[in-house]
Amino acid sequence: MRPFLYKFFHRSTKDKTEGGLIKIPADITKWPISWKTTEYKKIPFFDPIKLSDNFNTELFNLLQKRSSDRKSLPDNFVTLEKISKILKCACGEIKRKDGTIHRTAPSGGARYSVELYLILFKNIEELESGVYHYELQTHSLELVERRSFSSDDILSYQSDKWAVGGFGMICLASVFDRATRKYGSRGYRYILLEAGHIGQNILLSGVENGLTFIPNGSSSDIRVEGLLKLDGSSESLVYTISF
Numbered sequence: 055m056r057p058f059l060y061k062f063f064h065r066s067t068k069d070k071t072e073g074g075l076i077k078i079p080a081d082i083t084k085w086p087i088s089w090k091t092t093e094y095k096k097i098p099f100f101d102p103i104k105l106s107d108n109f110n111t112e113l114f115n116l117l118q119k120r121s122s123d124r125k126s127l128p129d130n131f132v133t134l135e136k137i138s139k140i141l142k143c144a145c146g147e148i149k150r151k152d153g154t155i156h157r158t159a160p161s162g163g164a165r166y167s168v169e170l171y172l173i174l175f176k177n178i179e180e181l182e183s184g185v186y187h188y189e190l191q192t193h194s195l196e197l198v199e200r201r202s203f204s205s206d207d208i209l210s211y212q213s214d215k216w217a218v219g220g221f222g223m224i225c226l227a228s229v230f231d232r233a234t235r236k237y238g239s240r241g242y243r244y245i246l247l248e249a250g251h252i253g254q255n256i257l258l259s260g261v262e263n264g265l266t267f268i269p270n271g272s273s274s275d276i277r278v279e280g281l282l283k284l285d286g287s288s289e290s291l292v293y294t295i296s297f
Contacts, residue, residue: 060239060242146190159251161244184198212294223270230245
């Protein structure tokens with residue numbers, strides 16, 4: 055049987071440099087202008103139709119406050135109560151009035167391929183530093199490993215120095231077969247979309263609870279997967295968010 059295409063893509067992109075083809079200088083002044091320019095598409099053939107600018111809603115106010123402000127990470131006041139709310143909002147189960155169960159984030163075909171893990175670099179209240187899995191049916195944290203983290207440890211899991219001042223990461227991993235057994239390689243797209251929905255829920259819930267969350271693209275997948283006790287194949291890291 056021919057292996058699914060997504061497996062090749064996912065394995066290959068665990069190396070952020072693509073075998074040395076991608077070279078991003080640490081010195082931002084050496085980046086080309088195109089990397090630092092926000093681009094917009096405009097269609098010039100007809101006059102644009104002006105839309106309403108009445109945005110006074112709770113959701114828009116949260117979106118307005120959301121910021122990837124790296125300097126504010128050490129100021130986060132993290133509690134177990136806040137973590138509980140954020141994980142529930144991320145992808146928790148909710149019972150409707152008619153008794154049916156749904157989740158806070160959509161998933162292609164309701165396959166729910168994404169699993170959440172919490173890495174805590176520091177102790178918070180009754181929760182010690184370590185690695186935890188979010189068990190959403192009972193809305194609880196399952197201990198994977200209790201351990202401490204040095205600055206060098208943190209930098210080995212992701213390369214951004216600003217994250218050392220943070221409290222930890224929420225990691226999104228995917229059990230690929232849940233989607234791909236039904237949709238084949240196209241299921242991989244649905245998995246990434248699901249992770250994006252969950253990530254946005256985390257960011258907005260963070261704003262609501264007074265915490266800064268920063269999407270992090272610099273994680274070392276293989277190192278983080280080892281920390282989470284994942285095999286990196288049937289279940290693998292797809293997204294990390296620092297806080």
